[in-house]
Amino acid sequence: MGYQEKTARYYDYFVGKEDLPFFRRLFLKLGGPVLDVGTGTGRVALDLAHAGLEVVGVDKCPYMLEVARQKMERQPPSVKDRLNFTEDDMVNMSLDRTFANVFFGGGSFSHLLSSNEQLRCLYNVYKLLDEGGRLVIDLPAPTGDTLKNRIDVSRSVPLDGDSSLFRTVHTRCDINNQRLVSTVIYERYRGETMQERVLSENVSSIIFPREILLVLASASYKLVDFWGDTSGTGFRSGSKRMIIVAEKN
Numbered sequence: 523m524g525y526q527e528k529t530a531r532y533y534d535y536f537v538g539k540e541d542l543p544f545f546r547r548l549f550l551k552l553g554g555p556v557l558d559v560g561t562g563t564g565r566v567a568l569d570l571a572h573a574g575l576e577v578v579g580v581d582k583c584p585y586m587l588e589v590a591r592q593k594m595e596r597q598p599p600s601v602k603d604r605l606n607f608t609e610d611d612m613v614n615m616s617l618d619r620t621f622a623n624v625f626f627g628g629g630s631f632s633h634l635l636s637s638n639e640q641l642r643c644l645y646n647v648y649k650l651l652d653e654g655g656r657l658v659i660d661l662p663a664p665t666g667d668t669l670k671n672r673i674d675v676s677r678s679v680p681l682d683g684d685s686s687l688f689r690t691v692h693t694r695c696d697i698n699n700q701r702l703v704s705t706v707i708y709e710r711y712r713g714e715t716m717q718e719r720v721l722s723e724n725v726s727s728i729i730f731p732r733e734i735l736l737v738l739a740s741a742s743y744k745l746v747d748f749w750g751d752t753s754g755t756g757f758r759s760g761s762k763r764m765i766i767v768a769e770k771n
């Protein structure tokens with residue numbers, strides 16, 4: 523099902539921003555233009571453009587891109603000129619240019635559900651990446667909790683007027699197929715009365731550390747860095763994230 527018109531509009535209310543300074547510093551060091559794959563609402567793309575980098579954001583969801591483009595329109599001309607959003611599937615993106623660096627942020631790569639899709643995507647990125655360019659993939663690291671079915675209720679967020687928004691995420695782990703099936707429910711309240719209830723279902727792959735390293739090696743990438751958080755600590759037991767930097771072999 524993926525993100526729908528309403529759920530795409532509510533996405534930014536609950537997504538964190540704590541990783542932005544880390545990726546801003548990283549890409550300022552690596553340079554632009556950056557291809558932001560699975561850009562969503564342009565959360566990272568906009569931040570990088572503010573830092574002075576040219577960014578192209580690709581996503582297959584028109585509703586997420588609509589939010590990204592609306593945000594882009596509100597930026598000063600110099601930032602707007604550095605941004606471009608395009609609708610495409612990350613498995614076989616058809617772009618007629620190459621990029622200094624390619625980014626899969628916020629777990630976007632985990633939306634590829636089979637090794638076949640992951641490899642096709644990485645082969646394609648190989649062609650889109652300049653010589654010497656880096657591929658950066660940010661993924662959640664699997665933990666004991668990943669394998670449990672769970673319900674996460676977020677704090678409420680105030681909206682315009684006297685409305686507030688609640689988000690509940692039901693996550694079911696399908697361990698045999700290495701998948702997480704999440705139903706995200708947004709409820710908008712005015713006072714005690716629910717005004718609206720919308721939901722989306724998202725499926726993502728549980729990708730293990732050795733698996734992503736093997737997939738990258740199979741697609742002819744060489745590992746450059748492997749961090750376990752956004753303070754640049756090396757990946758180790760207990761790490762919550764897998765931030766991988768690779769280059770063409």
Ligand SMILES: C[S@@+](CC[C@H](N)C(=O)[O-])C[C@H]1O[C@@H](n2cnc3c(N)ncnc32)[C@H](O)[C@@H]1O
Pocket residue numbers: 524525537559560561562563564565566580581582583586610611612613626627628629630633634
């Ligand atoms: C969890 S969101 C992350 C968005 C953004 N990177 C961020 O950090 O906020 C994952 C995004 O990947 C997109 N996506 C999933 N599968 C895709 C595919 N095959 N091709 C392109 N985009 C895809 C979804 O539409 C969604 O916008």
